[in-house]
Amino acid sequence: MISPPRRAPKAGIHPDKGKSWLRRAWPLVRAHRALLITSLVLSFIGLIVQVQIPDLVRVGIDKALIDRTEDLTRYVWLIAALAVAQGVINFLARLYLLRTAYELEYDLRNIVFGHLMRMSYGFYDRVQSGELMSRATSDIRAVQMYLAFGPSILVQCTIAVIAFALMLSINAPLAVVAMAAMPVIGFLGVRMRKAIFPISWLIQARLAGVATVVDENIQGVRIVKAFAAEQRQINGLTEAADGVRWAYTTDARIRSRWMPVMDNLSRVGLALVLLVGGLMVIDGNATVGTIVAFNSYVLMLMPPFRMLGMIIMMGQRAAASAQRIYDILDTPTDIQEHDSTEAPHPRGDLRFAGVRFAYPDGTLALDGLDLRISPGETVALVGATGAGKSTIGRLAARFYDVSDGRVLLDGQDVRDYRLATLRDRVGIVPDEPFLFSVSLHENIAFGRPGASRDEVEAAARAAGADGFIRELPEGYDAVVGERGYTLSGGQRQRVAIARALLVNPPVLILDDATSAVDVRVEHDIHESLRALMEGRTTIVVAHRLATIGLADRVILIEDGRVAADGTHVELLASSEKYRKVLASQAVVA
Numbered sequence: 001m002i003s004p005p006r007r008a009p010k011a012g013i014h015p016d017k018g019k020s021w022l023r024r025a026w027p028l029v030r031a032h033r034a035l036l037i038t039s040l041v042l043s044f045i046g047l048i049v050q051v052q053i054p055d056l057v058r059v060g061i062d063k064a065l066i067d068r069t070e071d072l073t074r075y076v077w078l079i080a081a082l083a084v085a086q087g088v089i090n091f092l093a094r095l096y097l098l099r100t101a102y103e104l105e106y107d108l109r110n111i112v113f114g115h116l117m118r119m120s121y122g123f124y125d126r127v128q129s130g131e132l133m134s135r136a137t138s139d140i141r142a143v144q145m146y147l148a149f150g151p152s153i154l155v156q157c158t159i160a161v162i163a164f165a166l167m168l169s170i171n172a173p174l175a176v177v178a179m180a181a182m183p184v185i186g187f188l189g190v191r192m193r194k195a196i197f198p199i200s201w202l203i204q205a206r207l208a209g210v211a212t213v214v215d216e217n218i219q220g221v222r223i224v225k226a227f228a229a230e231q232r233q234i235n236g237l238t239e240a241a242d243g244v245r246w247a248y249t250t251d252a253r254i255r256s257r258w259m260p261v262m263d264n265l266s267r268v269g270l271a272l273v274l275l276v277g278g279l280m281v282i283d284g285n286a287t288v289g290t291i292v293a294f295n296s297y298v299l300m301l302m303p304p305f306r307m308l309g310m311i312i313m314m315g316q317r318a319a320a321s322a323q324r325i326y327d328i329l330d331t332p333t334d335i336q337e338h339d340s341t342e343a344p345h346p347r348g349d350l351r352f353a354g355v356r357f358a359y360p361d362g363t364l365a366l367d368g369l370d371l372r373i374s375p376g377e378t379v380a381l382v383g384a385t386g387a388g389k390s391t392i393g394r395l396a397a398r399f400y401d402v403s404d405g406r407v408l409l410d411g412q413d414v415r416d417y418r419l420a421t422l423r424d425r426v427g428i429v430p431d432e433p434f435l436f437s438v439s440l441h442e443n444i445a446f447g448r449p450g451a452s453r454d455e456v457e458a459a460a461r462a463a464g465a466d467g468f469i470r471e472l473p474e475g476y477d478a479v480v481g482e483r484g485y486t487l488s489g490g491q492r493q494r495v496a497i498a499r500a501l502l503v504n505p506p507v508l509i510l511d512d513a514t515s516a517v518d519v520r521v522e523h524d525i526h527e528s529l530r531a532l533m534e535g536r537t538t539i540v541v542a543h544r545l546a547t548i549g550l551a552d553r554v555i556l557i558e559d560g561r562v563a564a565d566g567t568h569v570e571l572l573a574s575s576e577k578y579r580k581v582l583a584s585q586a587v588v589a
């Protein structure tokens with residue numbers, strides 16, 4: 001079942017690396033400006049309404065309680081109405097703000113994941129998957145938080161200015177007194193965040209460390225058990241968890257040192273208002289209502305000043321996170337596609353001409369490989385471990401580009417194909433196939449999601465998988481576990497072969513893909529392959545004599561080039577190296 005297409009990201013990250021991180025993220029924010037602006041305008045209106053309430057309380061107290069010139073209930077209703085209005089507006093503002101945040105997160109996630117999916121094998125050779133996971137989650141969140149919540153906090157800060165102006169208009173000297181503590185609170189807030197910032201980084205890093213330990217041990221639990229290493233691994237986790245505990249405790253200590261100071265400062269502010277305001281009331285220079293109103297203002301203005309520190313910290317974290325995300329997005333895929341006309345009739349004629357290839361880490365795997373495999377031929381690649389056999393398949397499917405020389409499919413350089421076409425024409429089955437946690441049908445139909453059940457079954461029959469699938473209670477609808485652990489190694493390999501066969505590629509590369517099935521099943525697979533498509537070029541990386549026996553021709557690979565070429569019988573007779581490799585690998589019949 002293919003899920004319906006979702007909306008694509010509305011914008012991307014600006015490609016100019018010279019720009020600041022915020023300017024690079026700007027297209028994304030712009031794309032969601034309608035939502036963001038709506039939420040900001042709403043929260044601004046909400047705050048304006050909120051600022052009116054203490055002033056109404058002031059007038060209510062002064063006019064209805066002290067002067068007794070007006071009706072108290074009128075003020076009570078007015079304040080209640082404003083409170084309800086503020087509640088509704090704040091609800092909407094928050095709703096839109098969170099929607100903006102999650103829309104931004106959705107886009108960022110899709111941009112990063114889309115890029116990761118397009119990256120080549122070489123990229124994945126270099127990076128750690130745990131690190132990528134962290135970038136795809138916590139870094140995206142940090143950036144999203146700042147982009148969406150940063151402006152909202154700024155709006156709250158501007159409201160502080162408006163409230164201050166209102167206070168000045170009511171009673172200027174008292175307004176100055178009421179605001180006296182604010183800069184100190186702002187300053188202390190920034191200091192506190194500065195003290196917390198490094199430790200919060202440490203917490204993130206250590207949490208990621210714990211996650212890696214847990215992840216590895218769950219993935220590798222069978223090895224842990226095989227070596228009875230449970231206790232040792234538990235100790236490892238305890239150590240990592242201890243690091244997290246220390247970091248959290250330190251964080252708590254810093255917070256508990258600063259928080260009471262900031263809380264008390266706001267109380268000092270209130271006391272000052274009472275003292276100075278009280279003296280003014282006694283002298284007849286202020287009203288009781290003013291003191292009450294200013295009390296509310298002091299309490300209302302405290303959070304924005306406290307948040308100053310937070311916004312600075314969020315900004316720093318978002319900048320670092322954005323940089324890490326941009327590092328990924330700025331890494332171009334080293335497998336470039338260009339427009340070209342492709343050989344229209346695939347025949348499966350594969351040729352390596354003077355191919356040299358080194359992996360990104362510099363390991364030279366192929367060194368002057370010359371090899372031609374004719375359409376319909378079945379060729380076995382034989383050689384010592386590390387000779388370069390698997391690399392040959394990877395270059396044919398263009399998982400990597402050659403360093404020198406050319407790989408030609410049907411007379412055309414593989415670099416001149418569209419990748420999708422090339423991968424349709426060159427099917428590759430690795431020795432450790434990966435199965436997704438979906439049904440067997442979907443696993444087999446991975447390369448052709450629209451394939452019918454009949455086609456899936458035909459591919460499974462050819463791969464020798466139909467029999468055991470039918471024996472499962474849910475048959476083709478059975479969902480395989482993570483990495484397909486509920487199936488045996490040989491069963492998984494057969495599912496993977498069926499997956500490749502369904503695409504019906506003219507060139508099929510079995511990279512030791514039948515190592516976990518027994519010789520008889522392997523023979524059956526090859527027989528049905530032959531029957532399925534006469535003329536399919538097949539390359540098998542072979543470690544078993546039985547596998548070699550199925551091939552028309554055997555190529556001995558040594559140090560990344562062809563050392564001998566011929567039928568098994570010919571090589572046995574003529575090549576000392578071939579006999580040695582067979583003997584050293586203890587190839588069994």
Ligand SMILES: Nc1ncnc2c1ncn2[C@@H]1O[C@H](COP(=O)(O)OP(=O)(O)OP(=O)(O)O)[C@@H](O)[C@H]1O
Pocket residue numbers: 125359360361363364365383384385386387388389390391392
């Ligand atoms: N992803 C990689 N990054 C760096 N070096 C690699 C990578 N994969 C393989 N190599 C190196 O390239 C050389 C050829 O490897 P290759 O896997 O092609 O050998 P092979 O003949 O298939 O070996 P085996 O029979 O053990 O599978 C080896 O030296 C190997 O260590």
